[in-house]
Amino acid sequence: MKRILSAATIILATCGYVGAQQNPADAPATKEEILKYLQVMHSREMMTKIVDAMSKPMHQMMHEQYLKDKDKLPADFEARMNRMMDDMLKSFPWDEMRDAMVPVYQKHLTKGDVDALVVFYSSATGQKLIKEMPEITAEAMQEMLPLMRKSMDQMTQRMQEEVAAMVRESESKSGKTGAQINN
Secondary structure, three states: OHHHHHHHHHHHHHHHHHHHOOOHHHOEOOHHHHHHHHHHOOHHHHHHHHHHHHHHHHHHHHHHHHHHOHHHOOOOHHHHHHHHHHHHHHOOOHHHHHHHHHHHHHHHOEHHHHHHHHHHHHOHHHHHHHHHHHHHHHHHHHHHHHHHHHHHHHHHHHHHHHHHHHHHHHHHHHOOOHHHHHO
């Protein structure tokens, strides 16, 4: 009887140990695995292309701003602002930003996730997506800019109306006019 209990205990303990072992694919991704994924993604080159692609709509926005305030701005405003914007984008610390992203990827992706992503982005379809992503992003941004501008204009107007309403409310409660409040 003792032997049977001993054997059963050993079997149960072994089963518990085997069940407790983690599937290697479920382990957190290592820094090296994330860096390999980012390398397969051509992340550095992609960031550069996306910034270049984003620069066109940003220049367009600057042009529209110039046209709106042309009489108040110097003639070289647009060229100076575009050059400054381009210089600022080119001076971003891209490598440091990539290094800062690694722990975030590690937090959210397992080794199995990263392995699957590496397989996908190593495929012809994955490489096509990587190649086309900057253009897709630029075109999407171009399409979204008018919507974003409209929403920002509406939000700005609403906020200004709210501030004006609060000032009126404050004036009516205190009996002071706007000029008296500002002094």
